Every structure is written in C-alpha cells, then in structure tokens.
Amino acid sequence: KNEVEQSPQNLTAQEGEFITINCSYSVGISALHWLQQHPGGGIVSLFMLSSGKKKHGRLIATINIQEKHSSLHITASHPRDSAVYICAVWADKIIFGKGTRLHILP
Amino acid sequence: GAGVSQSPSNKVTEKGKDVELRCDPISGHTALYWYRQSLGQGLEFLIYFQGNSAPDKSGLPSDRFSAERTGGSVSTLTIQRTQQEDSAVYLCASSPHRGGTDYGYTFGSGTRLTVV
Numbered sequence: 001k002n003e004v005e006q007s008p009q010n011l012t013a014q015e016g017e018f019i020t021i022n023c024s025y026s027v028g029i030s031a032l033h034w035l036q037q038h039p040g041g042g043i044v045s046l047f048m049l050s051s052g053k054k055k056h057g058r059l060i061a062t063i064n065i066q067e068k069h070s071s072l073h074i075t076a077s078h079p080r081d082s083a084v085y086i087c088a089v090w091a092d093k094i095i096f097g098k099g100t101r102l103h104i105l106p
Numbered sequence: 107g108a109g110v111s112q113s114p115s116n117k118v119t120e121k122g123k124d125v126e127l128r129c130d131p132i133s134g135h136t137a138l139y140w141y142r143q144s145l146g147q148g149l150e151f152l153i154y155f156q157g158n159s160a161p162d163k164s165g166l167p168s169d170r171f172s173a174e175r176t177g178g179s180v181s182t183l184t185i186q187r188t189q190q191e192d193s194a195v196y197l198c199a200s201s202p203h204r205g206g207t208d209y210g211y212t213f214g215s216g217t218r219l220t221v222v
Contacts, residue, residue: 033211035149041195043149043213086149093164094139094151 003027006087006097014105019074021100023087032070034061035086037099046072046085079104108132110214112198118220119188127183127217131200139211140173140183142194149197155181188221195219 004025013019023032034046047054047061049070054061058077063070074081082104087097111130119125131138140152151165155175166172170188175181185192195218199211 041143042215043197043199045199045211045213048211088149094154096149096151098148 002098003091004087004089004095004097006085006100008100009098010101010103012103012105013077015078017077017104019077019081019102019104021072021085021087021102023070023072023089023097025068025070025087025089025091025095027089027091027095029065029068029089029091031090032063033088033090034070034072035088037084037086039083043086074102077104079106110198110200110212112196112214112217114217115215116218116220118222121190121221122187124184124186125188125219127185127196127219129181129183129198129200129214131179131181131198132212133179135200135202135212136178137201137203137211138175138181139199140181141197141199143197143216144191144194147194152183152196185219188219190221193219193221 007022031048031050033048036044036046049061049063058075060073072085082102084099084101086099089095113128117125136157138155141149142152143149153166153173154162170186173183195216197216198214201211
C-alpha cells in the first residue's frame with residue numbers, strides 16, 4: 001500500500017461543478033502540500049498546510065491530522081482548472097501521491 | 107530574477123557522459139529542492155538544501171548523483187556516467203524558508219534530460 005493515496009485517480013466534470021480531490025496518508029507528517037501540474041508540465045504550488053483550512057480564490061484545502069486526510073476543493077470549476085493535482089506529505093522524507101487528473105468540460 | 111530559473115531547458119546526452127543541471131532560485135530563498143519526474147511517473151524527491159545546513163540527500167537514487175549549492179544561492183545537480191533510466195524532467199523549487207509559504211514553493215520550469 002502506498003503511503004500517500006489520492007482519489008479519484010481521474011475525474012471529469014462539467015464547468016461550474018464543485019470538485020473534491022482527496023489525499024490520505026499513513027505516516028506521521030509535519031506538513032502537506034498540494035501541487036498543480038498543467039498539461040505542459042509546469043508545476044504550481046497551491047497550498048502548504050499543517051492544520052485546519054486554507055483558501056485561495058476558488059481553491060480550498062483542508063487537513064485533518066487525526067484522520068490523516070486532506071481534501072482539495074475547487075468551487076465553480078472552469079476548464080482552465082484542468083490539470084493533475086498532486087498531494088505531497090512531509091514525513092521523514094517527502095512522499096508524493098500519484099496525482100489526480102482533472103478534466104473540466106466547457 | 108522574478109522566478110526560479112533552470113538551465114538548460116533541454117539536454118540530450120549520450121549514455122555514460124556526465125551532465126550538470128543548474129538552478130537559480132529566487133533571491134533570498136533559503137530552501138531549495140531538486141525533484142525529478144520520469145515520463146508518465148509521479149514526482150520524486152532528490153535533495154534539499156536549507157541555508158548553511160548539511161543538505162538532505164536521502165532522495166538521491168545512486169552515488170552517481172550529487173548536488174551543490176554555492177553561497178546559499180545557485181545549485182548544480184550533477185549526474186555522472188548517465189544511464190537511460192536517468193531520463194526525466196528535473197525540477198527545482200525554492201522557498202523563503204523550510205516550511206514554505208502558505209502556497210508552498212516556487213517551481214522552475216525544469217530541465218528535460220534525455221539519455222540516448
């Protein structure tokens with residue numbers, strides 16, 4: 001079993017839908033990181049969080065340390081949100097999830 | 107510069123040759139990371155520098171890989187005796203400090219290494 005599991009692996013939704021991407025981990029961590037990788041390969045760092053909730057524009061990230069779980073939400077999704085979303089945790093090393101491929105249809 | 111700069115953007119090398127990849131982090135950023143992403147694979151952590159502390163080399167896949175960071179700024183990742191499995195996009199990221207900002211880190215656009 002991978003130490004960081006993301007779900008779903010792939011997600012297709014209509015423009016405007018509320019999107020939730022989940023990340024579960026099995027190790028003790030000091031922080032969790034959400035990344036966005038665009039089709040061209042460029043990576044953008046979205047959030048770094050160790051507790052609670054953070055919001056940036058239409059993006060919201062939450063983490064529950066006790067349950068070892070984080071969610072990334074996108075409100076009013078748009079085709080430009082189409083990308084691979086990657087969860088990474090800071091344990092004794094940095095461990096990456098395999099990513100969630102999101103496709104928003106216009 | 108305004109962002110993290112990596113060079114070259116593309117590198118094709120023959121198997122067995124040495125290569126050097128360069129990363130210019132954002133000025134003043136003390137934390138610098140190297141990652142790689144092989145074709146169709148996820149991200150893989152390689153090495154981490156934080157200020158003047160000894161680097162965390164726990165992600166380097168073999169002793170053919172090494173990295174330096176001179177003067178707390180520019181970093182060079184060196185791969186000796188390259189192998190075909192070293193082909194990947196090598197990404198550099200930096201942050202003002204270890205914990206990152208609320209948004210994490212700033213990534214460079216990567217160096218695509220192809221070993222033929």
